[in-house]
Amino acid sequence: MTSQPNIILILADDMGYGDFGCFSQGRCHTPTLDHLISQGLCLTQHYSASPVCAPARAGLLTGRYPHRTGAIDTLDHRGLDRIALRETTLADLLRQAGYHTGMVGKWHSGAIDPRYHPNARGFDEFIGFRGGYSDYYNGWLYYNDVVKQNQGQYLTDLFTDTAVEFIRRKRRQPFFLHVAYNAPHFPFQVPAEELGPYTSTGQYTMAVSTIYAMNRRMDRGLERILNAIKLQGIEDNTLVLFTSDNGPQLRGSGENCTDRFNCNWAGYKGVVYEGGIRVPMVIRWPAGMMAGQRHCDQMVHFTDWLPTLLAAAGANPPRDIHLDGENLLPLLRGQERQTNPRRFWQWNRYEPVLASNSAMRDGPWKLLRPEIPEAMHLPKEDGELDREYKQVGRFTDICRLPMAPRHIPTPPPPLLFNLENDPYEQHDLADSQPERVSRMMRDLETWFAAVEADRHTITD
Secondary structure, eight states, X not given: OOSSOEEEEEEESSOOGGGSGGGTTTSSOOHHHHHHHHHSEEXXXXXXXXXXXXXXXXXXXXXSOHXXXXXXXXXXXXXXXXXXXXXXXXXXXXXXXXXXXXXXXXXXXXXXXXXXXXXXXXXXXXXXXXXXXXXXXXXEEEETTEEEEOOSOXXXXXXXXXXXXXXXXXXXXXXXXXXXXXXXXXXXXXXXXXXXXXXXXXXXXXXXXXXHHHHHHHHHHHHHHHHHHHHTTOGGGEEEEEEEXXXXXXXXXXXXXXXXXXXXXXXXXXXXXXXXXXXXXEEEOTTTTSOOSEEEEEEEEGGGHHHHHHHHTTOOOOTTSOOSSOOOHHHHTTOOOOOOOEEEEEOOSSXXXXXXXXXXXXXXXXXXXXXXXXXXXXXXXXXXXXXXXXXXXXXXXXXXXXXXXXXXXXXXXXXXXXXXXXXXXXXXXXXXXXXXXXXXXXXXHHHHHHHHHHHTTOOO
């Protein structure tokens, strides 16, 4: 057995709390995940870096706020999904520490240009697609630098097969495997045999029935991955993590998802209410490395995982990289936390607008600036072009047409919530806490100015 643990980081796509069987009040079924949660460490205040996927993934892979990395939107065709070439990824650093690195699934951190390909960003192996979504049966897939069309195998199963084979091949050396399922992201497609338990009740729309069935199929894939670890005799030396990139999709795509359960969190994918950024995380690391059958209610952020996983591997990040996250390995092992971090979020379409869809958290307090519709708007023509890029997946250059001008009106006032007393963000306390609002607003503005100054130094 190698002294360095294998690391398997599994990421679902748009999977919220209510998509987990144990949190869904009986609506859906994920027995493998439920068992993993009961046996491992479940983080109850775990946050993505963004309410949408490309920026979220950038924060996860770099340990830095998405704005600093240049990945500020989901628009492949504009190149706004790209992690800047100057950034160092978790895969880069683990490879330098002696790991064989592999990725399976959805990349969405640079869909166009070979310089942004996963093989150029630290991954020795990559099988998957590079854009924001793919058809589950007939999309285009990269096998490292070779592009092939999927010949009808359900994509979740294909990614599981690939992950299991990777584990078999690399069992004798330390490896980092990033399994980035695209389930349950649109388009909502699933093998017919998974649908019966949900459509037979008449309780859900077809879209939500399909989403729950997609999650069940992914849960079967997780079971196969865990069984592969056990079969290869490396279970005791393998750190497994499962989370989602952001909250669930309840609007858009032309599908009726309004009855999709989200554990009563306010908001959904795309907004910085808890329902958009607060996502489950479960961790299992046997052999005395980390106690299981526990919950941790400390705030943890996507940017914390790069320094934490490096520490688990016995490595340190380079001193010349400014990380926004912190090493939480001692916390995960049950020690008292020595810091009281503040965390920040902001996302809108195109150029970032601080006054729209931004938030900060300081202890139990959360300041939130609601979204401004004009800043969130994606013009129809640009949306159609982005869909074309995503569906074809083989363009060689980004779109350089000018973006449509827009007018941002006067923003609504900020909101203030105490999540300890009001986790569902029902009671705005801004009027009763003007000094706190002013102080947190200044902190949010200072953060935004710093990360935007970083972004504006990016050259490619």
